[in-house]
Amino acid sequence: MAVFSRRIPAEFGSNRLTRALEAARKRGSIVDLTESNPTRAGFAADPTHLATLLAAPEAVRYDPDPRGWIGARRAVVEYYGRRGRIVDEDRIVLTSSTSEAYALLFKLLCNASDEVLVPAPSYPLFEFLASAECVIAAPYQLTFDGRRWGIELPELERALTSRSRAIVVVAPNNPTGSVLTADDLEAVMRLCRDNGLVLICDEVFADYPHDLPARFVPTPYDGEGAVVFTLNGLSKVAGLPQLKLGWIVASGDDRAICGVLTRLEFLSDLYLSVGTPIQRCLPALLDIAPSIQESIRGALSANLRTLRAAVADTALSVLPVEAGWTAVVRAPRIFDDETFALKLLEEESTLVQPGYFYDFEEDGYLVLSLLTPPAVFAEGVQRLEAFVVNLCKRS
Ligand SMILES: Cc1ncc(COP(=O)(O)O)c(C=O)c1O
Numbered sequence: 001m002a003v004f005s006r007r008i009p010a011e012f013g014s015n016r017l018t019r020a021l022e023a024a025r026k027r028g029s030i031v032d033l034t035e036s037n038p039t040r041a042g043f044a045a046d047p048t049h050l051a052t053l054l055a056a057p058e059a060v061r062y063d064p065d066p067r068g069w070i071g072a073r074r075a076v077v078e079y080y081g082r083r084g085r086i087v088d089e090d091r092i093v094l095t096s097s098t099s100e101a102y103a104l105l106f107k108l109l110c111n112a113s114d115e116v117l118v119p120a121p122s123y124p125l126f127e128f129l130a131s132a133e134c135v136i137a138a139p140y141q142l143t144f145d146g147r148r149w150g151i152e153l154p155e156l157e158r159a160l161t162s163r164s165r166a167i168v169v170v171a172p173n174n175p176t177g178s179v180l181t182a183d184d185l186e187a188v189m190r191l192c193r194d195n196g197l198v199l200i201c202d203e204v205f206a207d208y209p210h211d212l213p214a215r216f217v218p219t220p221y222d223g224e225g226a227v228v229f230t231l232n233g234l235s236k237v238a239g240l241p242q243l244k245l246g247w248i249v250a251s252g253d254d255r256a257i258c259g260v261l262t263r264l265e266f267l268s269d270l271y272l273s274v275g276t277p278i279q280r281c282l283p284a285l286l287d288i289a290p291s292i293q294e295s296i297r298g299a300l301s302a303n304l305r306t307l308r309a310a311v312a313d314t315a316l317s318v319l320p321v322e323a324g325w326t327a328v329v330r331a332p333r334i335f336d337d338e339t340f341a342l343k344l345l346e347e348e349s350t351l352v353q354p355g356y357f358y359d360f361e362e363d364g365y366l367v368l369s370l371l372t373p374p375a376v377f378a379e380g381v382q383r384l385e386a387f388v389v390n391l392c393k394r395s
Pocket residue numbers: 097098099100123170173174202204232233234235241246
């Protein structure tokens with residue numbers, strides 16, 4: 001038998017929920033409240049328009065730049081300009097996705113067994129993205145104070161070791177929808193400055209605000225004594241994950257950044273993974289992004305209203321959603337989250353994500369995708385509500 005590296009998981013068995021989902025689909029159709037793929041959620045681009053954009057005649061020539069075609073990087077600068085942020089075209093590196101950006105940054109910053117601090121609950125892929133680069137993802141807990149999920153210095157310090165190289169923040173976070181306030185950012189920057197760490201900020205949901213808190217700090221952050229990498233891409237900015245284009249924006253003082261960019265460029269040059277056609281049509285795609293975002297925002301807000309109305313006066317509650325594509329629902333802790341999701345699937349043919357997928361510290365959390373088509377969403381939350389009403393009667 002082949003011997004595989006420890007970068008990848010030892011086991012690839014399916015989990016109970018995946019098996020139950022297969023069984024439920026065989027029995028009939030299910031109501032899926034987890035759809036987060038915009039191309040399946042009713043936001044697929046017009047095929048003729050997309051084909052026309054991708055057919056740029058310049059794309060027949062191969063003239064690679066490891067940071068990405070300058071015209072594409074300028075389009076990223078304009079995108080930030082529309083958000084009221086100033087970034088420098090020479091401090092942008094294009095990637096094929098945000099996930100690839102993480103891989104490049106972990107290679108840039110970490111030796112084998114070095115650590116990056118990652119938030120919990122958050123994006124479930126961190127552990128695997130880090131492990132694939134021989135890096136350890138060390139979680140720091142976000143704390144919910146009854147109003148919002150914040151970052152506290154003691155939690156960061158608890159996760160810090162002599163092998164820590166970077167702190168990852170996800171702002172807005174998936175799935176808590178929380179952004180960073182000035183206090184959160186101060187805690188993170190203080191730790192970065194005091195310990196020579198780099199800040200990696202994943203802002204892929206930045207274009208989807210709902211109820212931003214007072215003292216919210218917009219991304220990209222300036223740096224102030226630390227190097228900051230900001231990650232984003234077409235998957236969320238334009239609802240076009242299939243086109244595979246992301247970017248890294250580096251901020252920080254000029255001397256520090258110069259060495260960083262030389263090395264990042266070296267790594268990017270090893271792969272040159274971003275295709276020419278997508279780079280050439282990035283300016284046009286970022287021009288149409290605002291209208292795509294507007295229709296996505298319309299669905300997100302409609303679903304959030306539906307959810308809040310459906311759970312009013314029930315044993316369910318919706319946690320505040322500051323931004324993003326997900327809503328976190330608190331459910332009665334009669335079972336653990338996995339059992340709750342399994343029973344909901346069995347009894348109401350409705351799929352939600354249990355909180356443990358995202359490393360919530362305790363049971364009682366369900367995650368719903370607000371990107372779900374509104375009619376499906378309305379049906380699903382009605383079934384969720386009926387399930388909980390029955391559950392409370394029975395227990
Ligand atoms: C917080 C977060 N970061 C990154 C990604 C991946 O983005 P990309 O498609 O650019 O790799 C996702 C995907 O859902 C995400 O939720």
